[in-house]
Amino acid sequence: MKQTGTLWLSILFASTIATELLSANAAIPVARRALLSIALTPEKAVSRVEIKEVTLGPNQKAPLHLHPGPVVGLITAGEITFQIEGEAAQHLKTGDAFYEPANQRITHFDNDHAEPAKFAAFYLLGQDDHELIRLIAP
Helix, strand or coil: CCCHHHHHHHHHHHHHHHHHHHHHCCCCCCCCCEEEEEEEECCCCCHHHHHHEEEEECCCECEECCCCCCCEEEECEEEEEEEECCCCEEEEEECCEEECCCCCEEEEEECCCCCCCEEEEEECCCCCCCCCCEEEEC
């Protein structure tokens, strides 16, 4: 009888702890904030994604380039001036998302500030894609 009582006491204790943990976690709601929604044009079969963290030093400017596959990203620190050829420049800050379409020239991806800037780049790659970036001579 003593073992049965101990077992029930253990179950009751575990149940109480689980309920308290669930209640504590329920106090922290899940929140989703839209950062970016894009349609890939032309459509692309994506078989893998490579994610890179990139750091641009103070006042560092990226060279003229393009990506053979689309790239989506998120600024994680600092600010970036971003411009696709023929479009208006965008000023991205920490928490902003961006999209670089495949095979379009990126004229600016520049850190114009005295502090380093960081971003995460998600390269959407097809089965036969191996090149992430192509630098273009001016």
